[in-house]
Amino acid sequence: MTKDEVQGATEEEQAQSKKGLKKQQKEAEKAAKKAEKQSKLAADQQGSEEDDFAKDRYGVPPMVQSQQKLDRVLVRVEDLSPEKADQLIWLRARVHTSRAKGKQCFLVLRQQQFNVQALVAVGDRASKQMVKFAANITKESIVDVEASVRKVEQKIESCTQQDVELHIERIFVISQSEARLPLQLEDAVRPDGEGEEEGRATVNQDTKLDNRVIDLRTTTSQAIFRLQSGVCKLFRDTLTNKGFVEIQTPKIISAASEGGANVFTVSYFKTSAYLAQSPQLYKQMCICADFDKVFCVGPVFRAEDSNTHRHLTEFVGLDIEMAFSYHYHEVIDSITDTMVQIFKGLRDNFQTEILTVNKQYPSEPFKFLEPTLRLEYTEALAMLHQAGVEMGDEEDLSTPNEKLLGRLVKEKYDTDFYVLDKYPLAVRPFYTMPDPNNAKYSNSYDMFMRGEEILSGAQRVHDAQLLTERAMHHQIDLEKIKSYIDSFRYGAPPHGGGGIGLERVCMLYLGLHNIRQTSMFPRDPKRLTP
Amino acid sequence: MSMYQVNPVCGSLLKPDLPTCMYTLPNIHGQQGNSCTSDLCSEHALQNGEVDPAVKALEARQDEILRKLYDLKAAVDGLAKTVTTPDADLDLTVSSSLSSQSPSSTTFTGVTNLDTLLGKDLGALRDIVINANPAQPPLTLMVLHSVLCQRYRVLSTVHVHSSVSNVPPQLLSCLGPRHADSYARQMFQLGVTLIWKDVPKLQMKFSVQNMCPIEGEANVARFLFKLLSPYPSDAALATLVDSWVDMAFFQLAEGSAKERAAVLRALNSALGRSPWLAGQEFSLADMACYCCVLQSGPASSTPSNVQRWLKSCENLGHFSPAKPFLQ
Numbered sequence: 097m098t099k100d101e102v103q104g105a106t107e108e109e110q111a112q113s114k115k116g117l118k119k120q121q122k123e124a125e126k127a128a129k130k131a132e133k134q135s136k137l138a139a140d141q142q143g144s145e146e147d148d149f150a151k152d153r154y155g156v157p158p159m160v161q162s163q164q165k166l167d168r169v170l171v172r173v174e175d176l177s178p179e180k181a182d183q184l185i186w187l188r189a190r191v192h193t194s195r196a197k198g199k200q201c202f203l204v205l206r207q208q209q210f211n212v213q214a215l216v217a218v219g220d221r222a223s224k225q226m227v228k229f230a231a232n233i234t235k236e237s238i239v240d241v242e243a244s245v246r247k248v249e250q251k252i253e254s255c256t257q258q259d260v261e262l263h264i265e266r267i268f269v270i271s272q273s274e275a276r277l278p279l280q281l282e283d284a285v286r287p288d289g290e291g292e293e294e295g296r297a298t299v300n301q302d303t304k305l306d307n308r309v310i311d312l313r314t315t316t317s318q319a320i321f322r323l324q325s326g327v328c329k330l331f332r333d334t335l336t337n338k339g340f341v342e343i344q345t346p347k348i349i350s351a352a353s354e355g356g357a358n359v360f361t362v363s364y365f366k367t368s369a370y371l372a373q374s375p376q377l378y379k380q381m382c383i384c385a386d387f388d389k390v391f392c393v394g395p396v397f398r399a400e401d402s403n404t405h406r407h408l409t410e411f412v413g414l415d416i417e418m419a420f421s422y423h424y425h426e427v428i429d430s431i432t433d434t435m436v437q438i439f440k441g442l443r444d445n446f447q448t449e450i451l452t453v454n455k456q457y458p459s460e461p462f463k464f465l466e467p468t469l470r471l472e473y474t475e476a477l478a479m480l481h482q483a484g485v486e487m488g489d490e491e492d493l494s495t496p497n498e499k500l501l502g503r504l505v506k507e508k509y510d511t512d513f514y515v516l517d518k519y520p521l522a523v524r525p526f527y528t529m530p531d532p533n534n535a536k537y538s539n540s541y542d543m544f545m546r547g548e549e550i551l552s553g554a555q556r557v558h559d560a561q562l563l564t565e566r567a568m569h570h571q572i573d574l575e576k577i578k579s580y581i582d583s584f585r586y587g588a589p590p591h592g593g594g595g596i597g598l599e600r601v602c603m604l605y606l607g608l609h610n611i612r613q614t615s616m617f618p619r620d621p622k623r624l625t626p
Numbered sequence: 627m628s629m630y631q632v633n634p635v636c637g638s639l640l641k642p643d644l645p646t647c648m649y650t651l652p653n654i655h656g657q658q659g660n661s662c663t664s665d666l667c668s669e670h671a672l673q674n675g676e677v678d679p680a681v682k683a684l685e686a687r688q689d690e691i692l693r694k695l696y697d698l699k700a701a702v703d704g705l706a707k708t709v710t711t712p713d714a715d716l717d718l719t720v721s722s723s724l725s726s727q728s729p730s731s732t733t734f735t736g737v738t739n740l741d742t743l744l745g746k747d748l749g750a751l752r753d754i755v756i757n758a759n760p761a762q763p764p765l766t767l768m769v770l771h772s773v774l775c776q777r778y779r780v781l782s783t784v785h786v787h788s789s790v791s792n793v794p795p796q797l798l799s800c801l802g803p804r805h806a807d808s809y810a811r812q813m814f815q816l817g818v819t820l821i822w823k824d825v826p827k828l829q830m831k832f833s834v835q836n837m838c839p840i841e842g843e844a845n846v847a848r849f850l851f852k853l854l855s856p857y858p859s860d861a862a863l864a865t866l867v868d869s870w871v872d873m874a875f876f877q878l879a880e881g882s883a884k885e886r887a888a889v890l891r892a893l894n895s896a897l898g899r900s901p902w903l904a905g906q907e908f909s910l911a912d913m914a915c916y917c918c919v920l921q922s923g924p925a926s927s928t929p930s931n932v933q934r935w936l937k938s939c940e941n942l943g944h945f946s947p948a949k950p951f952l953q
Contacts (some may be wrong), residue, residue: 466788471811474749482836508834509831
């Protein structure tokens with residue numbers, strides 16, 4: 097080694113040793129900190145083991161595998177009221193939020209649309225460790241809670257149960273939720289305008305639909321689907337009281353019913369079949385089979401590549417068909433009366449749900465007339481003409497014209513629901529009965545809610561001869577509808593009917609703007625899951 | 627001595643002036659003025675243009691007869707009116723048979739044109755919408771409606787709005803039974819749609835684009851009345867009718883007891899001077915005042931002239947639609 101090299105080496109050595117020293121120092125500090133932490137933890141643990149007198153009053157019990165049958169009665173959150181003050185009750189609910197504040201922990205426990213404030217406080221019933229445990233329970237976990245109900249002086253504005261709060265004595269986690277939720281429920285319920293104003297988050301529709309299980313837990317969703325259930329029930333009850341019979345029609349069919357353009361094809365053993373676009377054919381066959389008045393509730397499949405706010409590929413159809421004596425207005429009267437009974441039932445029994453939905457999606461209350469307003473197509477043309485829209489006599493109404501007409505009718509008659517009668521024959525399907533006095537028109541009608549069409553109906557052609565003529569006029573292959581025409585060859589009563597979409601009726605009744613909000617697991621051209 | 631005589635073939639030949647003139651014919655042109663007058667008196671103008679005095683006499687007689695006829699007709703009209711004026715002492719059965727022969731044609735004269743009042747006929751039903759509160763049924767409008775039905779083909783419908791939950795059945799049938807042809811709206815000249823709704827003031831809507839809504843029973847009554855017969859052309863008389871209508875709705879129906887008493891006194895003195903409130907003819911003033919007088923309370927303390935006038939109003943038979951609501 098040369099002198100320089102030696103010097104360099106010693107310098108390096110010195111440098112190394114400096115570095116080494118620093119390293120050693122750091123390691124020492126780290127070790128010291130670690131030791132400190134460990135001793136602290138040990139001290140804590142010791143302390144917690146020492147002081148935890150409430151050890152058996154909280155925790156995560158083993159998974160409920162039906163180990164034992166407890167006779168415990170769980171109270172529902174919606175029943176918590178000052179009447180139950182000072183009672184000791186058990187209830188099961190989700191943890192909506194939990195917030196620790198020193199020696200107390202505030203929880204909001206939620207059960208469907210209802211929530212209540214709950215409190216774990218360090219005292220003779222609860223220990224510090226229990227409070228800590230409660231504060232660490234993840235949101236959306238399901239808990240069993242034993243608590244005493246206490247009246248409060250000041251109303252708790254943020255909860256549905258405003259006059260009481262729970263003082264928790266025991267709390268067990270029945271089902272724990274993962275810590276990171278794909279969406280926060282408060283964000284999902286926040287009205288869009290508020291979100292923008294205050295800079296808080298709202299959840300966009302696709303995220304909500306991808307995580308539907310969580311989104312359906314929100315108060316708004318609960319209210320919407322309870323109301324939808326009410327619509328179905330009122331539909332069934334009203335029609336049953338009018339003497340209608342509920343039928344079930346097949347959904348796998350051999351020929352496309354309404355023309356063939358928008359059907360789903362399924363493979364059917366060695367051939368293929370179609371998914372029914374509507375129960376039309378089978379409803380009519382039931383009338384020819386002497387059931388007189390029938391209705392059916394079932395899925396309807398439309399393979400329309402429409403990505404709009406009001407189209408789904410699969411929806412629930414509520415369909416009515418009835419034989420009448422002399423005039424198809426008997427059918428219109430029956431259908432409109434059913435709709436009015438549904439609206440009245442919703443107005444009188446579902447106000448809570450309507451108000452809950454309005455909190456997130458404000459809208460005007462739904463107005464209607466009894467008996468339902470019926471206008472003729474010529475009157476509609478006259479009204480549109482006065483408003484500056486030029487339309488031909490035999491032209492169909494376009495969607496913007498329908499909306500404008502809805503606004504004009506609302507202004508003049510103050511109703512959100514009306515019937516438009518006597519449509520031009522040229523724009524209706526081949527099985528629509530033409531008007532007896534004027535060949536341009538037909539015995540058909542549409543019904544509108546808030547300016548959007550919800551039902552299309554008509555008197556059907558019940559004569560095989562005329563039906564064949566009309567089909568040929570529309571250039572339909574007679575072979576494909578042979579069985580349909582055959583059903584009218586052995587005596588068929590005059591009949592008519594129509595069908596509504598459950599999701600669309602709910603959407604329009606509540607004044608919502610997208611049909612996916614009223615469909616639990618919606619199907620559209622771009623969505624197949626969940 | 628003549629050989630044989632033959633009757634002249636063309637008669638009324640004028641004597642020719644022989645030997646200078648072979649034959650003469652009557653002057654077919656005659657006097658210009660006379661040939662332009664009525665066909666009834668065909669003028670046989672003589673060659674010198676004078677009118678045959680016999681024809682003149684005939685014409686004069688015809689004119690006289692026609693004049694007498696017109697006088698008679700006017701006299702009969704006058705008599706017909708006296709049968710339905712307050713001085714008549716008839717019972718209701720007789721007058722109701724008279725009223726079934728469209729009293730509107732005798733009581734409401736004057737030509738009205740639906741097109742000028744309601745706008746061009748666009749080939750669809752012209753529907754008048756009236757929003758009324760079931761707590762205050764508009765009796766004057768119901769009476770006007772029944773008179774309208776006698777004059778035009780009216781499609782009447784009654785609806786209940788969702789803002790109101792319970793409406794007594796008599797309010798649902800207040801516009802009469804459903805018309806047999808009500809399934810074909812186009813066949814009617816006029817539509818009246820009455821909606822029982824929770825509104826503070828009675829409201830009428832017709833053409834949303836061209837007309838603002840009309841508020842208040844008095845104003846709607848004036849509008850509907852104009853569909854029957856125009857307001858009197860004399861400005862003073864028209865104002866008189868208007869002031870009675872306003873007095874009826876604002877002071878009789880809605881006023882305090884003192885105001886009502888004052889109006890009754892005014893009615894009494896006015897009816898002492900003429901059979902109806904606006905002179906010799908039944909008018910909207912009488913209609914409105916009748917409904918409001920009876921609506922505002924029992925007829926115990928009404929003065930004599932007013933009572934007599936009330937009876938003659940009833941004799942007219944228009945007010946039967948309002949009867950069920952006045953008990």
